[in-house]
Every structure is written in structure tokens, then in C-alpha cells.
Amino acid sequence: xxxxxxxxxxxxxxxxxxxxxxxxxxxxxxxxxxxxxxxxxxxxxxxxxxxxxxxxxxxxxxxxxxxxxxxxxxxxxxxxxxxxxxxxxxxxxxxxxxxxxxxxxxxxxxxxxxxxxxxxxxxxxxxxxxxxxxxxxxxxxxxxxxxxxxxxxxxxxxxxxxxxxxxxxxxxxxxxxxxxxxxxxxxxxxxxxxxxxxxxxxxxxxxxxxxxxxxxxxxxxxxxxxxxxxxxxxxxxxxxxxxxxxxxxxxxxxxxxxxxxxxxxxxxxxxxxxxxxxxxxxx
Amino acid sequence: xxxxxxxxxxxxxxxxxxxxxxxxxxxxxxxxxxxxxxxxxxxxxxxxxxxxxxxxxxxxxxxxxxxxxxxxxxxxxxxxxxxxxxxxxxxxxxxxxxxxxxxxxxxxxxxxxxxxxxxxxxxxxxxxxxxxxxxxxxxxxxxxxxxxxxxxxxxxxxxxxxxxxxxxxxxxxxxxxxxxxxxxxxxx
Amino acid sequence: xxxxxxxxxxxxxxxxxxxxxxxxxxxxxxxxxxxxxxxxxxxxxxxxxxxxxxxxxxxxxxxxxxxxxxxxxxxxxxxxxxxxxxxxxxxxxxxxxxxxxxxxxxxxxxxxxxxxxxxxxxxxxxxxxxxxxxxxxxxxxxxxxxxxxxxxxxxxxxxxxxxxxxxxxxxxxxxxxxxxxxxxxxxxxxxxxxxxxxxxxxxxxxxxxxxxxxxxxxxxxxxxxxxxxxxxxxxxxxxxxxxxxxxxxxxxxxxxxxxxx
Numbered sequence: 133x134x135x136x137x138x139x140x141x142x143x144x145x146x147x148x149x150x151x152x153x154x155x156x157x158x159x160x161x162x163x164x165x166x167x168x169x170x171x172x173x174x175x176x177x178x179x180x181x182x183x184x185x186x187x188x189x190x191x192x193x194x195x196x197x198x199x200x201x202x203x204x205x206x207x208x209x210x211x212x213x214x215x216x217x218x219x220x221x222x223x224x225x226x227x228x229x230x231x232x233x234x235x236x237x238x239x240x241x242x243x244x245x246x247x248x249x250x251x252x253x254x255x256x257x258x259x260x261x262x263x264x265x266x267x268x269x270x271x272x273x274x275x276x277x278x279x280x281x282x283x284x285x286x287x288x289x290x291x292x293x294x295x296x297x298x299x300x301x302x303x304x305x306x307x308x309x310x311x312x313x314x315x316x317x318x319x320x321x322x323x324x325x326x327x328x329x330x331x332x333x334x335x336x337x338x339x340x341x342x343x344x345x346x347x348x349x350x351x352x353x354x355x356x357x358x359x360x361x362x363x364x365x366x367x368x369x370x371x372x373x374x375x376x377x378x379x380x381x382x383x384x385x386x387x388x389x390x391x392x393x394x395x396x397x398x399x400x401x402x403x404x405x406x407x408x409x410x411x412x413x414x415x
Numbered sequence: 416x417x418x419x420x421x422x423x424x425x426x427x428x429x430x431x432x433x434x435x436x437x438x439x440x441x442x443x444x445x446x447x448x449x450x451x452x453x454x455x456x457x458x459x460x461x462x463x464x465x466x467x468x469x470x471x472x473x474x475x476x477x478x479x480x481x482x483x484x485x486x487x488x489x490x491x492x493x494x495x496x497x498x499x500x501x502x503x504x505x506x507x508x509x510x511x512x513x514x515x516x517x518x519x520x521x522x523x524x525x526x527x528x529x530x531x532x533x534x535x536x537x538x539x540x541x542x543x544x545x546x547x548x549x550x551x552x553x554x555x556x557x558x559x560x561x562x563x564x565x566x567x568x569x570x571x572x573x574x575x576x577x578x579x580x581x582x583x584x585x586x587x588x589x590x591x592x593x594x595x596x597x598x599x600x601x602x603x
Numbered sequence: 604x605x606x607x608x609x610x611x612x613x614x615x616x617x618x619x620x621x622x623x624x625x626x627x628x629x630x631x632x633x634x635x636x637x638x639x640x641x642x643x644x645x646x647x648x649x650x651x652x653x654x655x656x657x658x659x660x661x662x663x664x665x666x667x668x669x670x671x672x673x674x675x676x677x678x679x680x681x682x683x684x685x686x687x688x689x690x691x692x693x694x695x696x697x698x699x700x701x702x703x704x705x706x707x708x709x710x711x712x713x714x715x716x717x718x719x720x721x722x723x724x725x726x727x728x729x730x731x732x733x734x735x736x737x738x739x740x741x742x743x744x745x746x747x748x749x750x751x752x753x754x755x756x757x758x759x760x761x762x763x764x765x766x767x768x769x770x771x772x773x774x775x776x777x778x779x780x781x782x783x784x785x786x787x788x789x790x791x792x793x794x795x796x797x798x799x800x801x802x803x804x805x806x807x808x809x810x811x812x813x814x815x816x817x818x819x820x821x822x823x824x825x826x827x828x829x830x831x832x833x834x835x836x837x838x839x840x841x842x843x844x845x846x847x848x849x850x851x852x853x854x855x856x857x858x859x860x861x862x863x864x
């Protein structure tokens with residue numbers, strides 16, 4: 133693996149549970165600086181939870197998350213908010229503030245965190261909006277935007293404070309092919325132009341593989357495979373093959389855990405017979 | 416979307432309306448406009464019975480509220496209630512011989528202090544009147560002259576305490592029985 | 604079976620105290636966030652608009668009608684005893700002591716409290732609060748604190764407007780329609796309503812109600828399960844709980860304020 137100083141986010145032996153359900157059961161991840169790293173896996177494997185653990189919105193049950201050498205779960209309120217200023221996160225549905233228009237949404241983190249003059253803020257916002265191609269939409273309200281546009285505005289807002297890490301939560305879900313292509317291009321370009329470190333959480337294989345430098349596959353709370361897109365494609369892991377090729381049955385079974393089909397059907401028949409029998413006796 | 420200017424104007428109007436309502440409640444609806452705490456002078460009166468009287472009960476003369484009760488305490492020597500009243504400054508011409516009674520407003524209403532004007536036995540006044548009649552200069556030497564008007568710290572001597580309904584009934588019943596007894600005695 | 608119901612009872616009790624604890628921690632955080640608001644009056648004004656000004660119409664209309672009904676009913680009763688001059692006192696005392704704070708509290712819970720819960724709950728459901736946290740902006744201070752303070756400011760003003768409008772409504776009916784003497788109406792009010800005992804206590808009541816209603820509303824929204832069902836349940840809970848809280852607190856406060864003397 134790469135040199136330690138090149139690792140921006142380091143996750144070690146991470147355990148996390150929600151209620152009685154184990155979400156992570158000993159996960160190790162290394163997110164290299166300046167690269168696009170993808171975390172993939174089927175729905176419900178806690179990919180979004182991973183981003184929240186990195187962002188410090190959740191605390192692990194055990195194990196550690198280090199961002200730039202800082203132990204996230206151990207930070208106080210102030211220090212955590214300091215490091216969050218250097219993280220950008222793109223939420224699944226954009227999470228734009230619905231009571232402000234596009235311009236004010238992008239200006240929001242600048243107004244909250246800086247003392248810049250209105251002119252400066254205007255210039256910065258227009259630059260960010262131009263980068264995502266929505267400079268002309270600045271007067272629209274979030275309710276007037278399509279899903280893809282909302283995500284691009286959210287992207288402009290996320291990079292408003294020039295973060296060092298960008299986290300993308302399912303950026304491609306529910307997009308038409310054109311806006312999907314736009315987002316893929318934007319993520320790659322922004323990463324290279326701004327010198328970001330990007331983490332993508334997704335289950336859209338083709339798009340993610342086309343831009344990710346390194347991929348982790350998660351399943352059942354564990355890392356089941358990692359490597360570049362090419363390495364994973366050639367891997368002999370049954371699981372990786374099923375996921376990447378979308379086979380309906382394999383290590384991840386088609387059926388939700390249930391008892392034997394025939395026995396289940398017979399059970400129902402037995403019960404009916406029994407209840408009939410008992411009522412017969414009673415009468 | 417509302418411009419922030421309109422919003423600000425509305426909020427301003429809202430606050431003004433709220434304050435105006437509070438002001439109206441304070442001045443027009445409550446007694447704040449009519450009673451002032453620091454002005455005026457305090458007088459005292461001892462009552463045999465001050466039951467039902469409260470602090471801030473009105474003090475009236477001829478049905479007009481002149482002031483309010485400010486304190487009610489107990490005098491351990493005379494076993495009487497000491498009632499302190501604050502009278503508004505404009506009514507500083509009450510004669511010294513004024514008497515105080517505790518009345519009830521209506522049959523079951525609040526208790527209040529009613530003042531009745533009267534003249535006190537005052538040798539100075541008598542001497543002045545006498546001198547005027549006789550056409551000579553009044554000779555006030557050796558006479559015990561008292562102030563003619565109630566002022567700060569004055570004490571009202573003539574008082575009549577609360578009438579308690581039970582006492583009245585008891586009195587009435589006993590006098591009724593007495594008269595019956597008498598009638599009985601006369602018959603026999 | 605009985606063991607199970609005892610267990611359910613224990614579970615409900617525990618979750619109640621957990622919610623109470625979370626609510627108290629939230630309240631402390633909100634109050635700690637209030638000083639940071641002072642230089643940012645604009646946020647407060649915006650929220651005072653949506654919490655206070657938008658509740659103005661319903662408060663005004665209800666106050667007027669409650670006052671008018673009081674005038675009508677009070678007159679019908681008082682006239683039997685020949686005491687219709689006391690109409691003003693009946694109207695003013697019932698409004699200032701009880702109906703003003705309580706009815707405007709209930710209306711406030713229905714109008715502003717539910718809106719607050721729904722707004723905050725939806726912000727949570729659409730991850731806007733999460734997004735703020737990730738932008739290093741504390742939603743408790745940026746979103747909850749101004750709403751809380753706005754509720755705190757609006758409620759006493761609304762209750763005062765309610766009472767004042769109600770007294771005027773009673774005046775219209777009593778003096779305008781039923782022929783009670785105008786001077787008697789006002790002078791009886793002034794002679795019997797005390798500034799300290801009645802007006803100030805009414806204002807204190809409305810401040811307490813405002814605090815509790817906005818606290819419940821803000822907490823329910825912030826604590827809502829971030830789904831449409833969760834938000835709708837939280838909204839219902841806000842109205843039910845804050846209405847019950849207003850009525851219960853009113854009894855306690857009345858006992859404390861008017862019980863003695």
C-alpha cells in the first residue's frame with residue numbers, strides 16, 4: 133500500500149451497530165490523498181453510514197477513523213466543526229435549503245463562515261456555479277430544479293469553502309444518462325483541478341468504475357474485495373463477480389432468509405388441518 | 416418569496432401592535448393608571464376588626480377612591496389591627512377629625528375603607544371662632560394646637576371595624592330572644 | 604402475560620425519560636446558542652415573521668369573537684342580578700387571567716407549533732440538517748435557536764393582542780349592542796383589574812406557555828423519525844402534547860398565582 137503520509141483517511145478495525153444489527157464488523161480502509169476512491173456494495177451495507185462516520189456525524193462502536201491524522205470520534209465539538217469546514221459532502225438528493233434560491237444556497241457556507249464582502253461572495257458563488265454549469269439558474273428556487281440540477285447546485289455549495297475531501301453519497305442514483313455523464317465528468321474534473329481527495333459511495337458499477345482510482349467492495353459489514361477496477365474485474369472472488377456483473381443469485385442469495393419453501397407451504401396446510409380438527413372436536 | 420423589507424415591516428408592525436396591546440391592558444384595563452405608589456401621604460388607623468380588608472383595598476370618601484390600603488398589621492398592646500393607607504397628594508385637605516369605617520361593597524362584595532369628614536375637638540379652632548365673634552385677636556398661647564388636616568403619619572382616632580355577618584346575626588338573634596323573654600316575663 | 608405488560612410499562616417509562624433527557628439537553632444547547640444570535644437580528648426577524656406575524660390573523664379573529672361571546676353570555680347572566688355594570692370586569696378578568704394566555708397558547712400550538720415541527724422535521728428528512736452539520740454549521744444554533752427565540756417573543760405579544768381585542772369585542776357587544784353604560788364598563792374594569800395580580804401574571808403565563816410550546820415543537824421536529832410518516836406523527840404529537848402542557852401548566856400557575864390572597 134502507499135506511504136502513510138499519502139493516506140488522508142484511515143479506517144481501522146471499525147465496528148458499528150444500529151440497534152441489534154451489525155453494520156460494520158471490522159472494516160479497514162485507506163483513502164489515498166488526491167485520488168478518487170469508491171466504496172461499493174449492495175444497498176443496506178452501510179455505505180452512507182461510512183461517510184457519516186468519516187464526517188463525525190456518527191461514532192463507531194469500536195475501532196478508529198483518522199482524517200489527516202486526527203482521531204475523529206475523539207474530537208470535541210469545536211475541533212470537529214473546524215475539520216468539517218475542510219470536508220464537502222454531496223447528499224443523495226442534494227439537501228438544498230428549500231427556503232433559499234440557488235445563489236443563496238451556494239453563498240450559505242461562505243456567509244456563515246467568512247466575513248467576506250457581498251461583492252466577494254457574489255464573485256465566488258458565480259465561479260462555483262459556473263464550474264457546475266448553472267450560473268444562469270442562480271435565481272431559481274430548489275423546488276424548480278430537476279434532480280440532476282439540484283445535485284449540481286449542491287456540488288457547487290459543497291466546494292464553496294474549497295475543501296480537501298469531497299464525499300459523494302450515491303451521486304448517480306436516479307439520474308438520466310445525460311446528467312449522469314455530466315456528474316461523472318464534474319467529479320473527475322473537480323478532483324483533478326482542485327486537488328481534492330474524493331470518496332464516492334455508489335452501486336452504479338459502470339460509472340463508478342470509469343472514474344474511480346481505487347475501489348473497496350463492502351458486504352455484510354466486511355471488506356470483501358479491493359483494488360483498481362481492472363483488478364477487481366479479474367478477481368476470482370465469487371462475490372465480486374456477482375456484484376460487478378449483476379447476477380441475480382450467488383453468494384448474495386436471491387431469497388431473503390427463510391425456511392425451506394416446501395416445509396413453509398406444508399406448515400400452512402398443517403395449521404389449517406389442526407384448526408379445523410379442533411373446531412370439529414368442539415362442536 | 417417575500418422581500419426581506421416587507422418581512423421586516425410586518426414584524427415591526429407586529430411588535431408595535433403587541434406592545435400597544437400590553438400598554439392598553441396596563442393603562443386602560445388595569446388600575447395602574449389610577450394608583451401611583453410613591454406619591455401621596457400615609458395615614459394610620461386602628462380597627463377593632465379588619466377582617467376582609469386587604470392590601471390595595473380602596474380607601475374612599477363620598478364614594479370616590481382617594482387612596483389604597485398599603486399595609487395591615489397587628490398591634491400586640493391594644494390587640495387591634497393597624498391599617499396603613501396611602502392617600503393621593505391632591506386630597507391633602509381632609510379634616511383632622513375624619514373617621515374611618517370598614518364597609519362592604521354591596522351585600523357580599525369587597526371590603527373597603529370609607530372615610531367620613533368630621534371635626535375634632537380642637538381648642539385652637541374654638542378660640543379662633545370665639546375671638547372672631549368677640550372681635551379680638553385670638554390668644555393661642557397655652558392651648559394645645561393640633562394640625563387641622565390629615566398629613567403624613569396622622570392617625571385617625573374614630574374608627575369602626577368590619578361588620579362580620581355572623582356577629583350581626585348573633586346579635587340580632589340574641590336581642591330577638593331577649594325581647595321574647597321580656598314579653599314572656601310581662602305576660603306572666 | 605402480566606410480566607409482559609409490566610415490561611411494556613417499564614419500556615415506555617424509560618423511553619419517556621430518554622426523550623425528556625434529550626429534550627432538556629437540546630433546550631440547554633438552544634439557550635447557549637441564543638447569544639450568538641444577537642448580532643444576526645435578521646434571522647430572528649425572519650422567524651418572528653413566520654411564527655408571530657402569520658399567527659396574527661387567527662389570534663385577532665379568535666380574540667374578537669371570544670370577547671364578543673363573553674360579552675353576550677356575561678350580560679345574560681349578570682342582568683338577572685341587575686349587575687350588568689360588572690360586564691366589563693367579567694370580560695376583562697376572564698380574558699386577562701385565563702382565556703388570553705390559554706386560548707392563544709392553544710391556537711399558537713396549532714398554528715405555529717405544528718408548522719415549526721413540520722418544517723424542522725422535513726429539513727431533517729431531506730437531510731438539510733445533516734448537510735448543515737457537514738458544512739460545519741450547527742443546525743441547533745442556526746435553525747432551532749432563532750425559531751425558539753421567535754416563539755418566546757411572539758407568544759406574550761399574541762396573548763396581549765388576544766386579550767386587548769377581546770376586551771374591545773366585549774365592549775362592542777356590551778356597550779354597542781346591549782346598552783351597558785360605557786363609563787361603567789371601563790371604570791368597573793379599572794377598579795377591579797389589578798396591574799400586578801392580573802396583567803403581569805397573565806403575561807408571565809403567556810411567556811411560560813410560549814417557552815413550553817416552542818420547546819416541544821422544536822424538539823419534536825428535531826427528534827422526528829426522518830420519514831413522511833415520522834414527520835406527520837411528530838406534528839400531531841406537538842399539537843397534542845403542547846396543548847396538554849398548556850392546560851396542565853395553566854392549572855399549576857393559576858394555583859400558584861391566584862391561590863393565595
